Amino acid sequence: MIAAPAAGRVLATLNEDGSRRWIRPKPATGKWLIRRRGVAYALIVLFLAIPHLRINGKPWILLDLPHREFTFFGTTFLPTDTLPLMLLFVSSLIGIFLLTALFGRVWCGWACPQTVWMEFIFRPIERLVEGGWNASRVLDRDHRHAAPRRLLKLAIYAVLAAILGNTFLAYFVGTDALRAWVVRSPVAHPTPFIVMAVTTLLVFLDFAWFREQTCLVACPYGRWQSALLDRQSVIVAYDTRRGEPRGHGAGERTGLGDCVDCRACVLTCPTGIDIRDGLQMECIHCTQCADACDDIMAKVGKPAGLIRYSSQAALAGQPPRILRPRTVLYPLAFTLAFGAFVLTLALRSPADVTLLGGLGAPFTRDPGGQVVNQVRIKVANRTRDDHAYTVALLDEAGARLIAPENPVRVGAGRTITTTVFVVEAADRFTAGERRVQFRLSDGAGFSRVYPWRLRGPDRVAP
Ligand code: SF4
Numbered sequence: 001m002i003a004a005p006a007a008g009r010v011l012a013t014l015n016e017d018g019s020r021r022w023i024r025p026k027p028a029t030g031k032w033l034i035r036r037r038g039v040a041y042a043l044i045v046l047f048l049a050i051p052h053l054r055i056n057g058k059p060w061i062l063l064d065l066p067h068r069e070f071t072f073f074g075t076t077f078l079p080t081d082t083l084p085l086m087l088l089f090v091s092s093l094i095g096i097f098l099l100t101a102l103f104g105r106v107w108c109g110w111a112c113p114q115t116v117w118m119e120f121i122f123r124p125i126e127r128l129v130e131g132g133w134n135a136s137r138v139l140d141r142d143h144r145h146a147a148p149r150r151l152l153k154l155a156i157y158a159v160l161a162a163i164l165g166n167t168f169l170a171y172f173v174g175t176d177a178l179r180a181w182v183v184r185s186p187v188a189h190p191t192p193f194i195v196m197a198v199t200t201l202l203v204f205l206d207f208a209w210f211r212e213q214t215c216l217v218a219c220p221y222g223r224w225q226s227a228l229l230d231r232q233s234v235i236v237a238y239d240t241r242r243g244e245p246r247g248h249g250a251g252e253r254t255g256l257g258d259c260v261d262c263r264a265c266v267l268t269c270p271t272g273i274d275i276r277d278g279l280q281m282e283c284i285h286c287t288q289c290a291d292a293c294d295d296i297m298a299k300v301g302k303p304a305g306l307i308r309y310s311s312q313a314a315l316a317g318q319p320p321r322i323l324r325p326r327t328v329l330y331p332l333a334f335t336l337a338f339g340a341f342v343l344t345l346a347l348r349s350p351a352d353v354t355l356l357g358g359l360g361a362p363f364t365r366d367p368g369g370q371v372v373n374q375v376r377i378k379v380a381n382r383t384r385d386d387h388a389y390t391v392a393l394l395d396e397a398g399a400r401l402i403a404p405e406n407p408v409r410v411g412a413g414r415t416i417t418t419t420v421f422v423v424e425a426a427d428r429f430t431a432g433e434r435r436v437q438f439r440l441s442d443g444a445g446f447s448r449v450y451p452w453r454l455r456g457p458d459r460v461a462p
């Protein structure tokens with residue numbers, strides 16, 4: 001269940017007059033920050049390293065969109081691999097559903113690149129250059145003194161955006177192509193330059209200007225939350241029963257809960273919300289408010305955990321329930337989809353062969369009057385080794401094969417289209433066609449027969 005926004009507030013990042021309310025979260029140190037920082041820096045290193053890492057000579061991840069070829073950990077999926085790719089996509093989606101049902105928005109708070117780079121790279125640089133979180137808030141009002149520091153910050157951001165943007169592009173074009181793009185003259189190769197410039201600009205705008213709006217208005221995942229969570233899902237939550245009624249003056253308070261209403265949890269929130277309003281779409285479960293509140297609890301002599309990982313059911317005093325519809329159905333669906341993916345992968349043919357007609361006229365005649373069919377044979381080598389595929393025409397009636405390149409050599413994971421010609425006497429066609437078969441074999445276990453219809457003169461056999 002998602003709580004309604006606080007009265008008078010539409011978005012945490014908008015002032016009442018509709019202008020942008022810049023969020024300058026106060027850093028909160030604590031056990032969760034130490035853990036998140038470790039995870040974040042490991043993920044940043046991994047993100048930067050993955051395009052350079054190879055398995056069997058192939059990148060760990062390469063999403064070659066123009067050729068519709070996707071490589072994951074040494075396995076390349078070709079355009080004809082729609083089924084395994086679809087099953088992989090469905091498995092990932094169900095995996096995300098399951099993860100959210102169990103652990104809430106753990107992805108958003110701990111692993112999403114938006115959070116990781118914003119909170120552990122861009123935001124610390126901002127505080128360093130502008131003189132601390134409070135100095136940043138002062139600079140928001142003092143534009144004259146803000147300019148030099150903010151320009152320096154933006155210059156650093158631009159360099160980081162170029163590194164980040166180009167690394168992102170490397171996942172799509174590969175490091176070799178990207179290196180060539182970077183060293184080429186922009187004038188001679190404007191398209192790659194424009195792609196790199198636009199990517200860098202988008203990354204720059206995201207971290208310098210759009211920031212938490214990406215989570216609040218652009219990313220659909222937060223909006224799925226109400227459908228993906230249940231009352232037993234683990235969330236970062238404020239313990240209302242313990243904290244309320246809130247109030248100042250820890251020492252002399254009577255009849256008050258543990259919340260001293262210091263607003264430390266609000267000041268540290270990177271999306272600008274008050275977690276005490278209940279579970280909200282804007283909450284990315286980053287635990288910063290939990291660290292901030294634990295610090296306050298220590299100062300007022302109360303136990304930590306007023307804001308903590310819990311669930312709506314646990315906070316209402318209900319016992320935990322591991323077995324519930326979504327913790328049974330999601331794993332079941334995941335097992336089925338992922339099992340089918342592994343099966344289709346295991347049963348995949350080592351080569352994918354497609355026969356296509358020639359370009360232009362369906363057939364031609366040679367000087368002797370015989371019918372010539374052009375046939376294009378597309379061979380995709382799915383294996384990790386280079387192979388030579390021999391093309392043979394299986395036709396007892398004596399049609400003749402002319403193959404300028406035979407065998408056809410295809411590198412590991414590559415696709416090649418070769419052209420062959422079939423020559424046949426004109427009187428061997430019935431109703432304008434004749435059935436033949438091609439066999440392709442690589443001498444290493446792959447051998448398949450493919451039927452084909454030759455085109456010829458439209459003459460009915462006697
Ligand atoms: S409410 Fe707490 S957990 Fe949620 S985004 Fe804000 S600081 Fe992070």
Ligand code: SF4
Pocket residue numbers: 238243246258259260261262263264265266276292293294296306307
């Ligand atoms: S930090 Fe803790 S004590 Fe302070 S306002 Fe938030 S919940 Fe209350």
